Amino acid sequence: MSQHTDMTSDTATSSHADTVILTRDLCWQWPGQAARLRFPDITLPPGEHLFIRGASGTGKSTLLSLLSGMNRSMTGTLTVHGQELTQLSGGARDRLRADRIGVIFQQFNLVPYLDTLGNVLLPCHLSAHRRHQAGDSPPAAARRLLAALGLPEECLGRKPARLSTGQQQRVAAARALIGSPDLILADEPTSALDTLNRDRFVRLLLDQAANSGSSVVFVSHDPALAGHFERHLELTPTMGDQP
Numbered sequence: 001m002s003q004h005t006d007m008t009s010d011t012a013t014s015s016h017a018d019t020v021i022l023t024r025d026l027c028w029q030w031p032g033q034a035a036r037l038r039f040p041d042i043t044l045p046p047g048e049h050l051f052i053r054g055a056s057g058t059g060k061s062t063l064l065s066l067l068s069g070m071n072r073s074m075t076g077t078l079t080v081h082g083q084e085l086t087q088l089s090g091g092a093r094d095r096l097r098a099d100r101i102g103v104i105f106q107q108f109n110l111v112p113y114l115d116t117l118g119n120v121l122l123p124c125h126l127s128a129h130r131r132h133q134a135g136d137s138p139p140a141a142a143r144r145l146l147a148a149l150g151l152p153e154e155c156l157g158r159k160p161a162r163l164s165t166g167q168q169q170r171v172a173a174a175r176a177l178i179g180s181p182d183l184i185l186a187d188e189p190t191s192a193l194d195t196l197n198r199d200r201f202v203r204l205l206l207d208q209a210a211n212s213g214s215s216v217v218f219v220s221h222d223p224a225l226a227g228h229f230e231r232h233l234e235l236t237p238t239m240g241d242q243p
């Protein structure tokens with residue numbers, strides 16, 4: 001049986017109409033896997049920061065793939081920015097993600113042939129909404145974000161292969177933040193960093209998200225990061241839960 005601890009619903013104070021994420025009874029089964037992943041319900045109001053913790057294999061990345069619309073939940077309901085993702089086509093979910101969601105992947109997924117500025121500006125090329133939100137000069141907005149995240153100026157023209165892991169992480173964060181998306185999803189982006197840099201990065205990310213009013217869902221196996229977040233959710237192993 002699935003045993004999750006849901007602390008978001010308990011602390012939710014807003015109505016369901018006033019949410020960035022609202023999920024009920026989500027589950028997913030990967031092809032070839034006997035166990036079905038069942039996820040606790042989430043109610044996340046605009047501008048709030050949710051920390052999702054769980055050991056390796058408990059389904060953190062899978063849950064983010066459902067929240068971002070990359071995969072479609074097999075059951076239940078999932079509303080992001082008022083749109084029911086389980087009812088949308090793959091193309092419509094891609095559109096919603098481009099316009100409303102910034103994703104920081106575990107391995108950053110920077111485009112190797114683009115330099116730092118090119119990578120950060122990518123969402124503005126994929127979405128007119130994000131371009132509009134980035135203001136009169138998206139390149140200037142990108143530079144401001146990168147400076148706020150502590151990336152040295154000399155890195156702006158470099159491709160990802162010539163950046164350190166911590167620098168790549170800042171580029172990935174700026175790419176997620178540009179154009180002030182309603183929601184930022186971050187998948188263990190700090191796993192390669194030491195404790196001091198990890199805490200600094202999380203603080204910078206959350207401060208920038210707060211500046212733009214973006215909600216954040218941050219997943220990690222590391223409980224030490226929980227103190228940076230006002231909302232918490234724990235995923236626990238499914239213990240052989242069968243369909």
Ligand SMILES: Nc1ncnc2c1ncn2[C@@H]1O[C@H](COP(=O)(O)OP(=O)(O)OP(=O)(O)O)[C@@H](O)[C@H]1O
Binds near residue numbers: 031055058
């Ligand atoms: N593409 C896939 N095909 C088949 N099974 C998968 C796939 N991706 C993940 N799984 C399985 O789904 C379960 C949850 O994986 P997931 O990557 O979501 O966990 P996680 O909590 O993010 O793990 P980690 O902390 O190690 O990144 C695991 O049992 C994993 O083996």
